Amino acid sequence: MSRILSNQQSDGLSATRCAFTKCPEGNANTSGERVADLKPSFPIPQHPEEALTLSQRVAYLLSDVHHLLPEATTILNALHCDLPVTLHSAFDDEEPMALLDVHKTLYEIYEVSLSHPLSPVCLHEHSPWLLTIRNEIETAWLNYELPRIQKKLPSESEAKHPELLCAWFIEQAQRESDIDRCFLNFLRNQASIEQFNLFILSDATLNYRFSDALALAQLHFSETVKAEIANNMWDECGRGVANKSHTRLFTLMLASLGLQQPKFPIWEDWHPYAGHNLYFCFGLNRKHYFKGLGSLTMPELFDPNRNRAVVAGLERLYFDARVKCEYFYNHIEVEEEHGSHWLSRVILPIIEVQPEAGIELAIGGALRMEAMRHYNEYLALQFGLLKKISTV
Numbered sequence: 253m254s255r256i257l258s259n260q261q262s263d264g265l266s267a268t269r270c271a272f273t274k275c276p277e278g279n280a281n282t283s284g285e286r287v288a289d290l291k292p293s294f295p296i297p298q299h300p301e302e303a304l305t306l307s308q309r310v311a312y313l314l315s316d317v318h319h320l321l322p323e324a325t326t327i328l329n330a331l332h333c334d335l336p337v338t339l340h341s342a343f344d345d346e347e348p349m350a351l352l353d354v355h356k357t358l359y360e361i362y363e364v365s366l367s368h369p370l371s372p373v374c375l376h377e378h379s380p381w382l383l384t385i386r387n388e389i390e391t392a393w394l395n396y397e398l399p400r401i402q403k404k405l406p407s408e409s410e411a412k413h414p415e416l417l418c419a420w421f422i423e424q425a426q427r428e429s430d431i432d433r434c435f436l437n438f439l440r441n442q443a444s445i446e447q448f449n450l451f452i453l454s455d456a457t458l459n460y461r462f463s464d465a466l467a468l469a470q471l472h473f474s475e476t477v478k479a480e481i482a483n484n485m486w487d488e489c490g491r492g493v494a495n496k497s498h499t500r501l502f503t504l505m506l507a508s509l510g511l512q513q514p515k516f517p518i519w520e521d522w523h524p525y526a527g528h529n530l531y532f533c534f535g536l537n538r539k540h541y542f543k544g545l546g547s548l549t550m551p552e553l554f555d556p557n558r559n560r561a562v563v564a565g566l567e568r569l570y571f572d573a574r575v576k577c578e579y580f581y582n583h584i585e586v587e588e589e590h591g592s593h594w595l596s597r598v599i600l601p602i603i604e605v606q607p608e609a610g611i612e613l614a615i616g617g618a619l620r621m622e623a624m625r626h627y628n629e630y631l632a633l634q635f636g637l638l639k640k641i642s643t644v
């Protein structure tokens with residue numbers, strides 16, 4: 253498929269879709285239905301000379317088949333040559349810009365598996381060049397992250413014990429750093445409408461992708477696990493009421509607050525990318541399946557507390573917060589029991605049949621806690637809270 257052909261195809265499909273949905277802008281319609289966009293959810297350099305960083309080079313190389321893409325071979329060679337240097341800068345020197353570049357790249361790579369099926373980027377999903385880069389980044393990233401959570405993990409014998417492992421999950425999810433506490437208090441008591449808008453837009457990328465992350469955990473391990481994930485998916489989809497699906501509730505909330513769904517993530521920091529990528533690193537690698545379940549369990553345990561702080565802040569700012577922001581109310585009222593269900597219907601039954609999975613579940617949970625903490629730090633920095641904490 254040539255780039256020209258794919259553009260024609262893209263225009264044709266967009267036109268058909270808009271005519272069908274009477275949509276002037278091309279990716280939404282009057283019923284609030286979102287359809288996958290043919291354009292990828294990351295920027296693509298239009299000319300080879302604009303492809304300078306790792307993420308720009310990968311985006312460019314994804315945009316079409318390489319024999320039709322000017323300078324593709326040169327860019328691919330440069331990418332392979334520079335990748336070890338970028339990974340070293342990111343994970344050995346902890347250079348923030350290199351970490352951001354690496355995580356933007358991983359985000360692009362995972363988005364390929366979630367893109368419009370007719371988009372040219374999907375042609376590369378299992379291409380050796382892309383799999384090689386992805387494997388190298390994932391290996392370097394996990395080698396960087398794993399030593400950081402070692403001390404937080406349960407012992408091998410605790411991890412094999414169903415009740416002890418469940419107790420470990422609860423204890424970890426309830427832990428709060430000073431920054432976590434300060435950030436939630438800020439939302440509850442101080443954040444302005446503009447600051448809340450920034451918070452909601454920061455959350456948008458993951459909120460639109462969360463049900464996909466959940467769906468990736470649906471592939472079979474056991475019937476009990478599958479049933480609980482299906483139960484969660486049913487909630488995500490609004491229990492059969494289209495307008496109550498969580499992504500639609502989020503879209504409705506954006507509209508009622510006068511906000512637009514961002515085309516690309518709004519983050520210019522590697523931490524939120526890393527938290528997002530963690531779901532898809534686990535979800536798109538079968539060998540990380542149990543880590544993925546551990547990572548999905550944690551938010552079910554800590555989110556109710558977070559959502560209550562969000563709702564308290566929204567009620568301080570809006571007399572009609574419940575109408576404007578049903579998304580958050582729904583998560584408090586419908587989802588509070590998810591955490592205990594994940595423990596009793598996912599974690600427990602897995603350990604009973606496969607005790608060796610316990611440490612994997614814990615690793616996924618600990619990495620998720622770490623990612624949540626980094627995300628709070630990122631938000632605290634955006635809102636100028638870190639200075640206040642360090643001077644206390």
Ligand SMILES: [Fe+2]
Nearest residue numbers: 462488498583
């Ligand atoms: Fe949800």
